[in-house]
Amino acid sequence: MANEKDLLDRLEAMSFNRRTFLKSLVAAGFAAEFGGLLPAAAPRTAAAASSAPEAFVTEPSRRIPLLREVDVLVVGGGMAGVSAAVAASRMGMKTLLVEYFGFLGGNATAALVNDFCGFYTRTRKTVQLIGGIGGEVVQELIDGAGGRKWRHVVDFDPEALKVILDKKVLEAGVEPLFYTQFAAPLMDGNAVRGAFIENKAGRQAIRAKVVLDCTGDGDVCAAAGVPFEVGDGKGDMQACDMAFRLGNVDETTFDQGFFFDNADRLMAEAVALGDYKLTRTGGNLGYTFVPGVYWANMARVPWAVDGTKPEHLTRSSVEGRQIAREFARFLRDRIPGLEKSAIVETAAKIGLRETRRVTGEHLLTADEVLGAKKFEDGVVANAWPVEMHIPGQLKRKMMFLKGDEYHTIPFRSLVPKGVEGVLMAGRFISCSHNAQASIRVMGPAAGMGQAVGVAAALAVRAGTAPRKVAAAALRAELKSQGAFIG
Ligand SMILES: Cc1cc2nc3c(=O)[nH]c(=O)nc-3n(C[C@H](O)[C@H](O)[C@H](O)COP(=O)(O)OP(=O)(O)OC[C@H]3O[C@@H](n4cnc5c(N)ncnc54)[C@H](O)[C@@H]3O)c2cc1C
Known part of the structure; x- marks a missing residue:
C-alpha cells in the first residue's frame, strides 16, 4: 500500500493535460474581472492573505447571563x-x-x-x-x-x-x-x-x-x-463552489443521466474553444422534486478560499454568484432541455469543502x-x-x-x-x-x-x-x- 506522499504524487500524475490546465488559469481570471468592485485582489492562497498588520483594543470584562x-x-x-x-x-x-x-x-x-x-x-x-x-x-x-x-x-x-x-x-x-x-x-x-x-x-x-x-x-x-x-x-485547500437552483428546465427533453455522463467532456470542449469562462468541468445537476427545477453544483471559485477568514468568505460569495451565471449561460446554450432555464436561487452560503x-x-x-x-x-x-x-x-x-x-x-x-x-x-x-x-x-x-x-x-x-x-x-x-x- 502506498504511503500518503505516494498518494499525493499519484493524484498529481492524474492531473488534466497541460493545455487544459493553462485554460483553467485563464478561467481563474474570473476573480480579477468580476471581483474588481471589492477593495483588495483575491489572494491565490490562504498563506498569501495573512500578512496584514494587526491592531488591538481592550474589551472590558463583564458579567455574562x-x-x-x-x-x-x-x-x-x-x-x-x-x-x-x-x-x-x-x-x-x-x-x-x-x-x-x-x-x-x-x-x-x-x-x-x-x-x-x-x-x-x-x-x-x-x-x-x-x-x-x-x-x-x-x-x-x-x-x-x-x-x-x-x-x-x-x-x-x-x-x-x-x-x-x-x-x-x-x-x-x-x-x-x-x-x-x-x-x-x-x-x-x-x-x-x-x-x-x-x-x-x-x-x-x-x-x-x-x-x-x-x-x-x-x-x-x-x-x-x-x-x-x-x-x-501550506495554504491550499479543497475548492469551494457556489451552488444554485436552475428553474424552467424542460423535463421532457432534459436527461440527468446524459448530463452526469457527459458534462465533463462538454464543458472541457467549451473551455478549449474559449467560448465560456468555466472554472471547472463536470459537476452535478440534481433532481429537486420541484417541477422544472434542478440544483447545480459546478460554479467553482478558482482560488484557495480559507473559510475561516471572513474576507475570503465575502469575496468568494461575490465571485461565486457571477461564476454561477456563466455556468447557467453554458447550460442554456449547450444542454438539451435547458434552453429556457434560468437561475432561480444561489445558495445562502458559499460551499466549503474543507x-x-x-x-x-x-x-x-x-x-x-x-x-x-x-x-x-x-x-x-x-x-x-x-x-x-x-x-x-x-x-x-x-x-x-x-x-x-x-x-x-x-x-x-x-x-x-x-x-x-x-x-x-x-x-x-x-x-x-x-x-x-x-x-x-x-x-x-x-x-x-x-x-x-x-x-x-x-x-x-x-x-x-x-x-x-x-x-x-x-x-x-x-x-x-x-x-x-x-
Ligand atoms: C460545493 C460542495 C459540494 C458538495 N457535494 C456534496 C455532495 O454532493 N454530497 C455530499 O454528501 N456531500 C457533499 N459535499 C460535502 C458536504 O456538504 C459537507 O462536507 C458536509 O455538509 C459536512 O457536514 P457537517 O455537518 O460536518 O458540516 P456543515 O454541513 O457545514 O454544517 C455545519 C453547521 O454548523 C453551523 N455553524 C458553523 N459554525 C458555527 C458557529 N460558530 N456557531 C453556530 N453555528 C455554526 C453552520 O451554520 C452549519 O449549519 C459538498 C460540499 C461542497 C462545499
Missing part, C-alpha cells in the same frame, strides 16, 4: 450536529443545539448541496453503510416524496429536508436555538465546560457536561486550543481509507472515494476503494488532542488532507454525529471524560441503534 445548564451542548446543526443532538437526547440527555442559520442541515440546505453521498457504496449493488439517524432521515425523505435514491446518491428537496430535521430534533426532545453563533468556549483549565454564544439577545453563556463541536470548521476545538491545520497546511482539520488522538490517513482499514474502535463505515477538487484545476481527481469495500473511522479521530470535555464530528475531524477528501461527505458526517452523541451520553451517564468511553460499549450501543454496519 447564564442561559442554560445542559448535559450536552451541540454546536452546529448540519448533518453531523443534528445526528449528534438527536442521539444524545434520545438517550435521556438534556440537549441544546446552537445553529447560526434559522434552519438545520448545514451545507445540505444553506449551501444547496442537494444530494447525499456516502450513504451507500458506489457499485451497482449500492450496499447501505449509513443507517441509524442518517438512515432514518433518508428514508423519511424518500417516503415523503422529498427524496429519491438515484444510483448511489440520494437527491432531495432542501425544503423537505429542513422540515424533517426540525421534526427530528423536536421529537427527540432537543432544544434548538437558531440565529445564534458560538463565540468562545467556557473553559476550566484544559476542559471545555460550555460556551459563550452571541445572538440578538447579546452574549450569553451555556454550561454543559459535554460539548459536541459539529461546526464543520472546528470552531469550538480551535478556540479551546486544540492544534489544527487549515487545508493542506477548512480546518483538527488534531485528534488518531490521524486518519488516505492509506487507511483506500486500504479499507477496520479499526477496533471503528464507529462509522465509509466507502466514499478520495475526491479532490483543486482550486485552479478544471477536473476533480478521484481514487476509489475496491468494489463494496469500506473502511471505518475510529472513535479516536473524533477525540481532540489535549483538551477535555469536547468531541468532534463532521468534515473537520482528525485526518490528513487527502483522507478528508473522502470522509467529508454527508453520509459519514451523519454517522460521526450519531457516534459522538452516543459517546457523550455514555460519558455523562458514567460520569467520565468523553475520551474515556469504552470503544466496545460505544460500538455495541451504535449497533443496537442500527447505526454502524461493519
Whole structure:
C-alpha cells in the first residue's frame, strides 16, 4: 500500500493535460474581472492573505447571563450536529443545539448541496453503510416524496429536508436555538465546560457536561486550543463552489443521466474553444422534486478560499454568484432541455469543502481509507472515494476503494488532542488532507454525529471524560441503534 506522499504524487500524475490546465488559469481570471468592485485582489492562497498588520483594543470584562445548564451542548446543526443532538437526547440527555442559520442541515440546505453521498457504496449493488439517524432521515425523505435514491446518491428537496430535521430534533426532545453563533468556549483549565454564544439577545453563556463541536470548521476545538491545520497546511485547500437552483428546465427533453455522463467532456470542449469562462468541468445537476427545477453544483471559485477568514468568505460569495451565471449561460446554450432555464436561487452560503482539520488522538490517513482499514474502535463505515477538487484545476481527481469495500473511522479521530470535555464530528475531524477528501461527505458526517452523541451520553451517564468511553460499549450501543454496519 502506498504511503500518503505516494498518494499525493499519484493524484498529481492524474492531473488534466497541460493545455487544459493553462485554460483553467485563464478561467481563474474570473476573480480579477468580476471581483474588481471589492477593495483588495483575491489572494491565490490562504498563506498569501495573512500578512496584514494587526491592531488591538481592550474589551472590558463583564458579567455574562447564564442561559442554560445542559448535559450536552451541540454546536452546529448540519448533518453531523443534528445526528449528534438527536442521539444524545434520545438517550435521556438534556440537549441544546446552537445553529447560526434559522434552519438545520448545514451545507445540505444553506449551501444547496442537494444530494447525499456516502450513504451507500458506489457499485451497482449500492450496499447501505449509513443507517441509524442518517438512515432514518433518508428514508423519511424518500417516503415523503422529498427524496429519491438515484444510483448511489440520494437527491432531495432542501425544503423537505429542513422540515424533517426540525421534526427530528423536536421529537427527540432537543432544544434548538437558531440565529445564534458560538463565540468562545467556557473553559476550566484544559476542559471545555460550555460556551459563550452571541445572538440578538447579546452574549450569553451555556454550561454543559459535554460539548459536541459539529461546526464543520472546528470552531469550538480551535478556540479551546486544540492544534489544527487549515487545508493542506501550506495554504491550499479543497475548492469551494457556489451552488444554485436552475428553474424552467424542460423535463421532457432534459436527461440527468446524459448530463452526469457527459458534462465533463462538454464543458472541457467549451473551455478549449474559449467560448465560456468555466472554472471547472463536470459537476452535478440534481433532481429537486420541484417541477422544472434542478440544483447545480459546478460554479467553482478558482482560488484557495480559507473559510475561516471572513474576507475570503465575502469575496468568494461575490465571485461565486457571477461564476454561477456563466455556468447557467453554458447550460442554456449547450444542454438539451435547458434552453429556457434560468437561475432561480444561489445558495445562502458559499460551499466549503474543507477548512480546518483538527488534531485528534488518531490521524486518519488516505492509506487507511483506500486500504479499507477496520479499526477496533471503528464507529462509522465509509466507502466514499478520495475526491479532490483543486482550486485552479478544471477536473476533480478521484481514487476509489475496491468494489463494496469500506473502511471505518475510529472513535479516536473524533477525540481532540489535549483538551477535555469536547468531541468532534463532521468534515473537520482528525485526518490528513487527502483522507478528508473522502470522509467529508454527508453520509459519514451523519454517522460521526450519531457516534459522538452516543459517546457523550455514555460519558455523562458514567460520569467520565468523553475520551474515556469504552470503544466496545460505544460500538455495541451504535449497533443496537442500527447505526454502524461493519
Ligand atoms: C460545493 C460542495 C459540494 C458538495 N457535494 C456534496 C455532495 O454532493 N454530497 C455530499 O454528501 N456531500 C457533499 N459535499 C460535502 C458536504 O456538504 C459537507 O462536507 C458536509 O455538509 C459536512 O457536514 P457537517 O455537518 O460536518 O458540516 P456543515 O454541513 O457545514 O454544517 C455545519 C453547521 O454548523 C453551523 N455553524 C458553523 N459554525 C458555527 C458557529 N460558530 N456557531 C453556530 N453555528 C455554526 C453552520 O451554520 C452549519 O449549519 C459538498 C460540499 C461542497 C462545499
